[in-house]
Amino acid sequence: MQTATGISEIALNEIGPEIARVYPGVTFSIGGATEGQAETQSSILSAFAIGLVAGYIVLAFQFRSYVLPLFIMTSIPFALIGVILGHLAMGMDISMPSLIGFASLSGVVVNNAILFVAFFEKHAEGGAHVTAAVEAVRRRFRPVVLSSTTTFIGLLPVVFETSPSLVTIVPVVVSVAFGVLASLILVVLVFPAVLAIYFDFASIEKWVRSAETEPVPETA
Numbered sequence: 360m361q362t363a364t365g366i367s368e369i370a371l372n373e374i375g376p377e378i379a380r381v382y383p384g385v386t387f388s389i390g391g392a393t394e395g396q397a398e399t400q401s402s403i404l405s406a407f408a409i410g411l412v413a414g415y416i417v418l419a420f421q422f423r424s425y426v427l428p429l430f431i432m433t434s435i436p437f438a439l440i441g442v443i444l445g446h447l448a449m450g451m452d453i454s455m456p457s458l459i460g461f462a463s464l465s466g467v468v469v470n471n472a473i474l475f476v477a478f479f480e481k482h483a484e485g486g487a488h489v490t491a492a493v494e495a496v497r498r499r500f501r502p503v504v505l506s507s508t509t510t511f512i513g514l515l516p517v518v519f520e521t522s523p524s525l526v527t528i529v530p531v532v533v534s535v536a537f538g539v540l541a542s543l544i545l546v547v548l549v550f551p552a553v554l555a556i557y558f559d560f561a562s563i564e565k566w567v568r569s570a571e572t573e574p575v576p577e578t579a
Contacts, residue, residue, distance in 0.1 A: 400455055407462050430553055434468040434545050441541025442534045449533055456527055460534030468542035475499050475546055488558035492551040500547060507543035511536050
C-alpha cells in the first residue's frame with residue numbers, strides 16, 4: 360500500500376526529472392496531504408521537545424540532581440531503538456503515526472525508570488550503591504517484566520491486524536509494543552549498571568543526605 364509520502368517521492372525523484380527534461384524551467388512543489396503531514400510532524404517534534412525540557416525540570420526537583428534526570432531520560436532513546444527494530448521486524452516504514460506512538464510511549468518508559476530510582480534511593484543508605492542497584496532490580500524485576508510483557512501481548516492482535524480500517528493505527532501500536540519491550544531491557548539490565556557507574560564517581564551519601572534534610576511540609 361502506497362502512502363502520500365511515497366507518492367510524493369516518486370513524483371519528485373522519478374516523474375519530476377523526466378518532465379523537467381522535456382519542459383525546461385518547470386518547477387515542482389509539494390502540497391496537499393504531504394504538506395499537511397510535514398506541518399504535523401514539525402508540530403509534534405516541537406511539542407515533544409517542550410515536553411522533554413519540562414520533564415527534565417520536574418525530575419531535577421524530584422531527585423535533587425541535574426545528572427540523574429538525564430539517566431532517567433535515556434529510556435526514551437532506548438525505546439526509540441525498540442520502535443525502529445519493531446518496524447524492521449514487521450517490514451514497515453516509520454511514518455507519522457509511528458512518531459505519534461513513540462511520543463505517547465515516552466511517558467510510559469520514563470515512569471519505569473523513575474520507579475527504579477525510587478527503589479534505588481530507598482536501599483542506598485550506607486553508601487552501598489551497587490548493592491542498592493541490585494536490590495532495586497530484585498524488587499522491580501517481576502513488576503516490570505509482568506507489566507511490559509502483558510502490554511506487549513495485549514497489543515499483538517492489533518500489530519498483526521490487516522483490516523484497511525485500522526491501517527493507520529497499526530504503526531502507533533507497533534511503536535508502543537516494541538518500545539515497551541526495549542524499555543524492559545533498559546530497566547532490568549542497562550539502567551542499573553549506568554546508575555552504579557555514575558555513583559562510582561558521584562557521592563551517594565551526599566545525595567541521600569539531601570533527601571533527609573528536605574523540610575517536611577506542615578500538616579493542618
